[in-house]
């Protein structure tokens with residue numbers, strides 16, 4: 001698709017100038033707004049403990065790792081963080097990557113090969129699909145969260161050396177949960193390895209914020225994820241058995257051929273993980289807000305999809321309509337981005353609204369009034 005094609009299909013994207021003015025506030029191209037778009041679901045990006053840990057590490061160790069981890073960038077803070085991630089995930093070991101995208105790309109491209117099969121949920125994150133392509137394995141998609149369809153594929157596609165079932169845990173665009181318990185049983189019954197990308201899960205799901213597998217009492221062999229959402233930082237991880245982690249250290253190109261994360265980032269994320277158990281009220285607050293906002297939007301008469309997570313997609317339909325709705329919200333002081341094709345199917349363009357423990361009741365009420373007014377003006381309700 002050329003740039004012209006992208007423009008004429010109403011899919012043109014541009015970067016906005018943004019200045020953050022607080023945990024939930026920003027100015028976009030001169031327009032002040034409350035942000036209902038961030039993945040900072042617990043408000044940890046600005047938490048004093050996170051800032052202090054990062055500032056101390058910055059002062060002590062400098063601004064950069066200085067090299068890839070296999071050269072001389074394997075800072076001692078990595079060990080501490082990897083131990084915490086493995087414990088949070090209930091896995092033997094973990095490996096930190098510079099981003100969640102790179103963790104997924106590295107995991108799939110290293111663990112699967114040309115004689116293997118990857119069975120992937122149709123709505124999986126782009127990084128899983130990119131990793132799948134890099135692996136050279138055969139790729140089959142099953143219908144979103146459809147375990148019957150997956151089961152029929154498992155029965156059909158048997159002549160492979162190794163088979164993997166790969167899914168997002170909590171789908172970050174639709175906000176719904178994968179049927180992880182059923183996927184775990186299917187993997188066990190068919191001698192497959194289940195890989196779950198739990199990018200949005202840690203911090204917001206599970207009794208102690210462990211993520212989607214603890215929430216659904218599932219036990220995937222391998223989990224991947226990110227620190228850039230509820231953990232308020234940057235970086236990705238793969239958690240699994242020791243042998244898998246050792247293989248990744250030796251094989252994952254997105255691990256081997258890239259610079260380690262800055263020490264300050266590692267220290268900040270490590271502090272954020274400690275906050276999950278120290279301040280459970282944050283998880284409770286965001287869950288309560290999500291249920292409240294979802295309920296109010298349905299009452300207003302809008303089509304809201306997803307489960308009960310802080311990701312609340314409001315279906316608008318047309319690509320341009322979704323864009324215009326989002327712009328009208330921003331003009332009225334609420335930033336709620338439109339998500340369009342190819343991220344979502346054509347005709348299912350939407351506003352992707354997220355809530356955070358950092359939002360005040362007043363900010364939420366004002367946003368709901370704004371959405372109700374614009375939806376009325378546009379004849380959507």
Ligand code: PMP
Pocket residue numbers: 099100101102104125127168171172197198199200225226227228235236
């Ligand atoms: N997987 C999923 C499901 C995600 O939502 C994201 C982030 N949008 C990623 C992976 C990539 O994580 P990161 O931003 O750390 O690269």
